[in-house]
Amino acid sequence: MASNSGNAFDFNLFKRLLKYTNPYKITFYFVGVAAVLLSFFAVLRPYLLRVTIDDAIMPAEYENLVFFVSLMAGILLLEVIFQFLFIYYANWLGQEVVRDLRVNLFRHMLRFKMAYYDKSAVGRLVTRAVSDIETIASIFSQGLFMIISDILKMLVVVAFMFYQSWQLTLLVLTVLPIIMYATRVFQRKMKVAFEEVRTEVANLNTFVQERITGMKIVQLFTREKAEYENFKEINDKHRNAWVKTVWYNSIFFPIAEMATSITIGLIVWFGGLRAVEGDVITLGIIVAFIELSQMLFRPLRQIADKFNTLQMGMVAANRVFGILDTESSIKDEGKIEVTNLSGEIEFKDVRFSYVDDEEVLKGISFKAEPGETVAIVGATGAGKSTIINLLNRFYEIDSGKILVDGTDIRDINLKSLRSQIAVVLQNVFLFADTILHNITLNDPKISEEDVVTAAKQIGIHEFINTLPGGYHYNVKERGIMLSSGQRQLISFLRAYMSNPSILVLDEATSSVDTYSEILIQKATDKITQGRTSIVIAHRLATIKKADKIIVMDEGEIVEIGTHSELLKKEKGYYRNLYEVQFMAEEPLG
Known part of the structure; x- marks a missing residue:
């Protein structure tokens, strides 16, 4: 130009x-x-x-x-x-x-x-x-x-x-x-x-x-x-x-x-x-x-x-x-429409880099069975959130395969793939609108009665009713009128309303107050039932309940196992991480 x-x-x-x-x-x-x-x-x-x-x-x-x-x-x-x-x-x-x-x-x-x-x-x-x-x-x-x-x-x-x-x-x-x-x-x-x-x-x-x-x-x-x-x-x-x-x-x-x-x-x-x-x-x-x-x-x-x-x-x-004229969209060439996944997830030797020649994921492989709760732990920058981004196809992998129910996600229609995956992020984004519209995202197929029923099921209806206007309370830009814990609760309800086959919680309980954490934990127990869940975890309670824990370090999987199995490894990465971060919360036993 x-x-x-x-x-x-x-x-x-x-x-x-x-x-x-x-x-x-x-x-x-x-x-x-x-x-x-x-x-x-x-x-x-x-x-x-x-x-x-x-x-x-x-x-x-x-x-x-x-x-x-x-x-x-x-x-x-x-x-x-x-x-x-x-x-x-x-x-x-x-x-x-x-x-x-x-x-x-x-x-x-x-x-x-x-x-x-x-x-x-x-x-x-x-x-x-x-x-x-x-x-x-x-x-x-x-x-x-x-x-x-x-x-x-x-x-x-x-x-x-x-x-x-x-x-x-x-x-x-x-x-x-x-x-x-x-x-x-x-x-x-x-x-x-x-x-x-x-x-x-x-x-x-x-x-x-x-x-x-x-x-x-x-x-x-x-x-x-x-x-x-x-x-x-x-x-x-x-x-x-x-x-x-x-x-x-x-x-x-x-x-x-x-x-x-x-x-x-x-x-x-x-x-x-x-x-x-x-x-x-x-x-x-x-x-x-x-x-x-x-x-x-x-x-x-x-x-x-x-x-x-x-x-x-x-x-x-x-x-x-x-x-x-900028071509920067994900290629949506998938012909397969998915409506109700069983939730099997498999990463096969996946490599990925945000910047050329600087790999963030270095050939990781793991499998989550239908209905399992899989926790991913590791230091900051280990590649935990990247796994979530790739599962949703926000980025294209460099090599390897990501399979959902045995099908390569590149063969699945992008809209139908994302409709089966709900994500609750650590930093929740809310629009300058009512709580109701932030939950439904103005989807005409979701009524206010449906939202109220779902809120009661996961235990946050009373919290919403304490706000002026209840479900019609305007949270202003980025949800500034709510605390971080309250924004998380709204995000949980939004995810629950989409009725996903796969649920992703990206450090969803970090930086919240005790009362909000209790409500979030109840909501987590409810919405993970019968669904494959991937939890990028910080809190001990979530990690202990996981069916499988994947431990990552510098873009590689270093350990996989249950909470008790990983603690038995004398010089294991997870045991060391647990001792450093969680000993203050609960004695090693």
């Missing part, structure tokens, strides 16, 4: 954008026809003005004066009506296009694998999906059709000027190359400037969003002053990018205005001399040419301004299409 930033216009990108107008062809063509009519209406006014002066005012013909003035009023009314329709439907078309484009972009982003989001700033993606797409609307509302209308108007004006007086027309056209050259230079410079503006807008959005989200960390570590200085620096870059566009505008528009004034002076001087000498040039033609020259130069100046708008829209479109 950078290599082409100096190009005035990208026609391939423009053609691609125009494809989004195909569903609205009637409106598109109507706006185009309106642009053509407006260009002809514009020429009629100076023509009628010339006729009025030469055929009514100069010979003092009152009836002709009334007729021509009435005719001008009628033409003006028609011009106003078509101007209204032109502006309204051009804007309407722009909004329809960006609505469709935004839907396509969001649908595309929904399919991205987690690796894409690991490397992409949230603020930058929000900028693309919101402000950049809104900028694209201006291509249609203030750019494309306005430019077409102005160009047509200029062509009609020049043709009419030649018809009226070729001498005055050539005089006017001698100044035209100056404005055209200035416009061309202006367009190139503004293309580069607006690239920089959009980049700085994205940087600013990213910085502000991250600092607002992480404000607690900023204040805990007293980084207010440092972040304030960082913000000032980024904001200055944003300001400087915009000032550059102001600088180019400040140079161009005075040059264009000066050229226009010189043209008017030449028309009055040359036309006045010819009129005094009794030439065919009349007072009406001189007045008409003054207005016609304005109609010729004003659109040219406005085209430059509208070209700015068009350029900004094209830059935004380039960035949006950049995301749409």
Whole structure:
């Protein structure tokens, strides 16, 4: 993109954008026809003005004066009506296009694998999906059709000027190359400037969003002053990018205005001399040419301004299409639909790396039988959570196989696979919505009565009822109105409502208060019944009840067995881990 930033216009990108107008062809063509009519209406006014002066005012013909003035009023009314329709439907078309484009972009982003989001700033993606797409609307509302209308108007004006007086027309056209050259230079410079503006807008959005989200960390570590200085620096870059566009505008528009004034002076001087000498040039033609020259130069100046708008829209479109062209989705080529798995899980020599040549999983193999509870333990970074990510196909494995009920998960339809797996994460994400909607995720097939019944079954109905509004309590952004333990309970109910064949608990009981842990433990006992469960464990009670414990270290499985079996190994990894972490909770026995 950078290599082409100096190009005035990208026609391939423009053609691609125009494809989004195909569903609205009637409106598109109507706006185009309106642009053509407006260009002809514009020429009629100076023509009628010339006729009025030469055929009514100069010979003092009152009836002709009334007729021509009435005719001008009628033409003006028609011009106003078509101007209204032109502006309204051009804007309407722009909004329809960006609505469709935004839907396509969001649908595309929904399919991205987690690796894409690991490397992409949230603020930058929000900028693309919101402000950049809104900028694209201006291509249609203030750019494309306005430019077409102005160009047509200029062509009609020049043709009419030649018809009226070729001498005055050539005089006017001698100044035209100056404005055209200035416009061309202006367009190139503004293309580069607006690239920089959009980049700085994205940087600013990213910085502000991250600092607002992480404000607690900023204040805990007293980084207010440092972040304030960082913000000032980024904001200055944003300001400087915009000032550059102001600088180019400040140079161009005075040059264009000066050229226009010189043209008017030449028309009055040359036309006045010819009129005094009794030439065919009349007072009406001189007045008409003054207005016609304005109609010729004003659109040219406005085209430059509208070209700015068009350029900004094209830059935004380039960035949006950049995301749409990104192929970062999990290949969903599985043909097998699964509805009710028995829950057998098998990893066969699975290798995986987030970064090339840095393996996180180094050929792990294990099997979970249907209905078993399998705990995975190990130090931070051992690869425990990675196993969960791979089971859900958030990432693609480098080699090996992951089987569910004996079928390679790559052969299973992705939606049906994930519908059979429910995950309760340590850091629960809740939307700024009611508890009910956070549990059902707005699934119309799940009623409030179903949710209440399920909450009673796993023992958290009373807790929810203590909240203002109960199930309709709004938890605000990220569930900030609830404690971490309460968010976990909501997450357990959400998982339970999906009626999964496989349940995954990713350190779901860490960092919660004792009361919440008791409720979570009851909920765990309930929702793991009859299901294959994988528990990334921290707490002793969960580990002891597991049918099988997998011990991991640096991406490898070092031990497998039950709690009692692993404790019998004198110098075993699990025994050492248990002694270090859990001796304070329960004596070794």
